[in-house]
Amino acid sequence: MITRSFDEIAVGDVWSGRGRTITETDVVSFCYLTGNWLEIHSNVEVAAASSYGQRLVQGSLTFSLIPGLVGWDHRYVIAFYGVDRLRFLRPVFIGDTVHPKVRVVETAPKDDERGVVALAVEVRNQRDEVVQVGVFKLLVRRGPLQLDDTATAP
Amino acid sequence: MITRSFDEIAVGDVWSGRGRTITETDVVSFCYLTGNWLEIHSNVEVAAASSYGQRLVQGSLTFSLIPGLVGWDHRYVIAFYGVDRLRFLRPVFIGDTVHPKVRVVETAPKDDERGVVALAVEVRNQRDEVVQVGVFKLLVRRGPLQLDDTATAP
Amino acid sequence: MITRSFDEIAVGDVWSGRGRTITETDVVSFCYLTGNWLEIHSNVEVAAASSYGQRLVQGSLTFSLIPGLVGWDHRYVIAFYGVDRLRFLRPVFIGDTVHPKVRVVETAPKDDERGVVALAVEVRNQRDEVVQVGVFKLLVRRGPLQLDDTATAP
Amino acid sequence: MITRSFDEIAVGDVWSGRGRTITETDVVSFCYLTGNWLEIHSNVEVAAASSYGQRLVQGSLTFSLIPGLVGWDHRYVIAFYGVDRLRFLRPVFIGDTVHPKVRVVETAPKDDERGVVALAVEVRNQRDEVVQVGVFKLLVRRGPLQLDDTATAP
Amino acid sequence: MITRSFDEIAVGDVWSGRGRTITETDVVSFCYLTGNWLEIHSNVEVAAASSYGQRLVQGSLTFSLIPGLVGWDHRYVIAFYGVDRLRFLRPVFIGDTVHPKVRVVETAPKDDERGVVALAVEVRNQRDEVVQVGVFKLLVRRGPLQLDDTATAP
Amino acid sequence: MITRSFDEIAVGDVWSGRGRTITETDVVSFCYLTGNWLEIHSNVEVAAASSYGQRLVQGSLTFSLIPGLVGWDHRYVIAFYGVDRLRFLRPVFIGDTVHPKVRVVETAPKDDERGVVALAVEVRNQRDEVVQVGVFKLLVRRGPLQLDDTATAP
Numbered sequence: 039m040i041t042r043s044f045d046e047i048a049v050g051d052v053w054s055g056r057g058r059t060i061t062e063t064d065v066v067s068f069c070y071l072t073g074n075w076l077e078i079h080s081n082v083e084v085a086a087a088s089s090y091g092q093r094l095v096q097g098s099l100t101f102s103l104i105p106g107l108v109g110w111d112h113r114y115v116i117a118f119y120g121v122d123r124l125r126f127l128r129p130v131f132i133g134d135t136v137h138p139k140v141r142v143v144e145t146a147p148k149d150d151e152r153g154v155v156a157l158a159v160e161v162r163n164q165r166d167e168v169v170q171v172g173v174f175k176l177l178v179r180r181g182p183l184q185l186d187d188t189a190t191a192p
Numbered sequence: 193m194i195t196r197s198f199d200e201i202a203v204g205d206v207w208s209g210r211g212r213t214i215t216e217t218d219v220v221s222f223c224y225l226t227g228n229w230l231e232i233h234s235n236v237e238v239a240a241a242s243s244y245g246q247r248l249v250q251g252s253l254t255f256s257l258i259p260g261l262v263g264w265d266h267r268y269v270i271a272f273y274g275v276d277r278l279r280f281l282r283p284v285f286i287g288d289t290v291h292p293k294v295r296v297v298e299t300a301p302k303d304d305e306r307g308v309v310a311l312a313v314e315v316r317n318q319r320d321e322v323v324q325v326g327v328f329k330l331l332v333r334r335g336p337l338q339l340d341d342t343a344t345a346p
Numbered sequence: 347m348i349t350r351s352f353d354e355i356a357v358g359d360v361w362s363g364r365g366r367t368i369t370e371t372d373v374v375s376f377c378y379l380t381g382n383w384l385e386i387h388s389n390v391e392v393a394a395a396s397s398y399g400q401r402l403v404q405g406s407l408t409f410s411l412i413p414g415l416v417g418w419d420h421r422y423v424i425a426f427y428g429v430d431r432l433r434f435l436r437p438v439f440i441g442d443t444v445h446p447k448v449r450v451v452e453t454a455p456k457d458d459e460r461g462v463v464a465l466a467v468e469v470r471n472q473r474d475e476v477v478q479v480g481v482f483k484l485l486v487r488r489g490p491l492q493l494d495d496t497a498t499a500p
Numbered sequence: 501m502i503t504r505s506f507d508e509i510a511v512g513d514v515w516s517g518r519g520r521t522i523t524e525t526d527v528v529s530f531c532y533l534t535g536n537w538l539e540i541h542s543n544v545e546v547a548a549a550s551s552y553g554q555r556l557v558q559g560s561l562t563f564s565l566i567p568g569l570v571g572w573d574h575r576y577v578i579a580f581y582g583v584d585r586l587r588f589l590r591p592v593f594i595g596d597t598v599h600p601k602v603r604v605v606e607t608a609p610k611d612d613e614r615g616v617v618a619l620a621v622e623v624r625n626q627r628d629e630v631v632q633v634g635v636f637k638l639l640v641r642r643g644p645l646q647l648d649d650t651a652t653a654p
Numbered sequence: 655m656i657t658r659s660f661d662e663i664a665v666g667d668v669w670s671g672r673g674r675t676i677t678e679t680d681v682v683s684f685c686y687l688t689g690n691w692l693e694i695h696s697n698v699e700v701a702a703a704s705s706y707g708q709r710l711v712q713g714s715l716t717f718s719l720i721p722g723l724v725g726w727d728h729r730y731v732i733a734f735y736g737v738d739r740l741r742f743l744r745p746v747f748i749g750d751t752v753h754p755k756v757r758v759v760e761t762a763p764k765d766d767e768r769g770v771v772a773l774a775v776e777v778r779n780q781r782d783e784v785v786q787v788g789v790f791k792l793l794v795r796r797g798p799l800q801l802d803d804t805a806t807a808p
Numbered sequence: 809m810i811t812r813s814f815d816e817i818a819v820g821d822v823w824s825g826r827g828r829t830i831t832e833t834d835v836v837s838f839c840y841l842t843g844n845w846l847e848i849h850s851n852v853e854v855a856a857a858s859s860y861g862q863r864l865v866q867g868s869l870t871f872s873l874i875p876g877l878v879g880w881d882h883r884y885v886i887a888f889y890g891v892d893r894l895r896f897l898r899p900v901f902i903g904d905t906v907h908p909k910v911r912v913v914e915t916a917p918k919d920d921e922r923g924v925v926a927l928a929v930e931v932r933n934q935r936d937e938v939v940q941v942g943v944f945k946l947l948v949r950r951g952p953l954q955l956d957d958t959a960t961a962p
Binding site for chain 3: 840845851
């Protein structure tokens, strides 16, 4: 979990996130939410006849889970405002368990109160294969928390 | 909707997608799915006290809706495998209606059966402001459909 | 709630069901489930410009709620196997509260253990306007329950 | 997908829709949405002891999926206003993949701008068995689209 | 189902509720709703390595299902206002089918219109093992229903 | 967030949790999940005519949110196994924002590896009124974490 201010974050810092099994419920719920029913995700017969032999987890679902699995403390992370070079490298299947690893690759102060942190994210499965990579851009608070921030800490 | 093969797609082609109002249900369901409960999305009191004055729609939710709103025909689009320079430019609020516009910015044959298409995506709100941009990379089938593809057309 | 056997049901019998407010969450969840995003249900701008001036509840959603609102005791109702002359008569809007009224219009024994009951269903809103009608065909058990059916009564 | 105006639709026209596997998630979500928990759908023990030997998919769930699987272009289909002779012919089980076939059985102009199209719908499973039939009544636009309809095409 | 007024309920009365299989969809949906992703519920790898060998159903999910499985008639049960000595005695796993048994252990009139009923609840699984117990406190209406209550009966 | 071992927890310790607005989506989703449709939660007309004048949030929903809002670190909290004296003191309405405060009221070692911690929980709304109280029983790990626990920290 990212629980530090901009000035306490340095290039090279690493974090791991918790793991989560991506279930059939997740894949179907993501079809629900997005309205995107490509049959490789939603039709067992079509998926069985494909080169994968089974339904794929949506790349944008795996991507969407990253912030929650990394965990960022809302008192420090002001905004998540962009992604560079997001790549879906290996298929993720229903029942796979993924977890993210993040490494700070760039820090740039923006003003007295905020700085930009670029995180290289790798999502790995239960066989420790990298399935997805990307660079996340976060706007992070500078300086220590105020007292009443602490009072409402998660 | 993208309903053409790689060889029928040219740089400069444009498509519009349908619009969708992002509801409180969508925002809450995305908190559900992702397990990511940053209070700017989930706590009315915290959001009211923020500079936005209200809850924000998650940037990765708006992103996740794009393929479904554009609509890609699964008989042509083989895979969605990456995104470049995704930027969340303006806040999206509950009740905003977004729709995507896409423009082909690059086409590159990969082999005899497939080519890569890069789409510049702009998501606009009901005031025609651009709220999100990015470049989507799709793997697209070459050549005409076979007869039985047509038979199972969506 | 239908809590009688076929032989205790007669043409002319009536039941009322409980009411339920159809919320934005229900309408959005039904878009989720069905993958059907007609903009009259999902786009506030399009709906505002339509002759209705607002989003419509899906006719098949209202229909799908009927059995749960009427309530049928699974120890008597063996199967729901068809519908005749289903008509969506008036628009249902988000926030409307609907409740069903049912009247037995036909009973036909099928064999010693089962009979068919035809129910004329009317769904009314909070202004007591009929919004949907149809005839539901149920396969209903004959004869009294066995002791252990009673033990597992809902 | 129904992408023609009333005047371009003729009795005998046929369409196929995409397929979708009905998952446990769909069945449970439909219990959620409808509040209808008949144990043949929701209790593995009761279903195993029934003549079916397993949980059934709700007939009204399969019905509710039809419009999304057929796909109707909202610029042509103004309203879905009724169903005749809907029959649930064979059980659908969790894991079955269904797809609809539709055939135009009647067309009737209503006024200068709209006509009624009656579609005979057959839903088939992965063994090509017909599991559900019905006649859907649609109100369909007459005449060509205006330019700005095209601009907002799905 | 609790379908009697306070004055018709006596210590020692018993009811059974319907059964329900707790599915993976239920467990994942409860993670969704609560935002609580303890890995013993959500990570197949972590759960397999635990002493249970598989994912556990959340204790508070099983608890939350009890009122719906018992079924209380809203015309009699005014409020559910507390629980004593709730204990999660045995693990519940995905695929288990649970059903509640309730016994009245205390009745106390509160005023002329309402009384408190304490129910000892036992939840049993498909092997008839008790997995959860607790005492539920309900506020229940006294006296017979009015005519128009009957008219809107569930 | 509870991020300490049993031996580092003392009677009198306090924690606050994050806040969350309970939305209509949450209330409807909890009706979905539980199958419990008491009209005070699900029928706007019935609720408007009640002494509350509007729909109530389910007491068991507010209860179910507590662990996620407090946040317990799965490396320390082994199990949540019971609740005493849970009371729903004030109504919670749609749109209210709740947050929990917890205080350790009892600690009891169970064996060399685990101890029981009793937490007095208060849930407060945006007006700082206590809406729900109870005592939660947790089984908590003793002693420091192993190295690889840290590696998979959330």
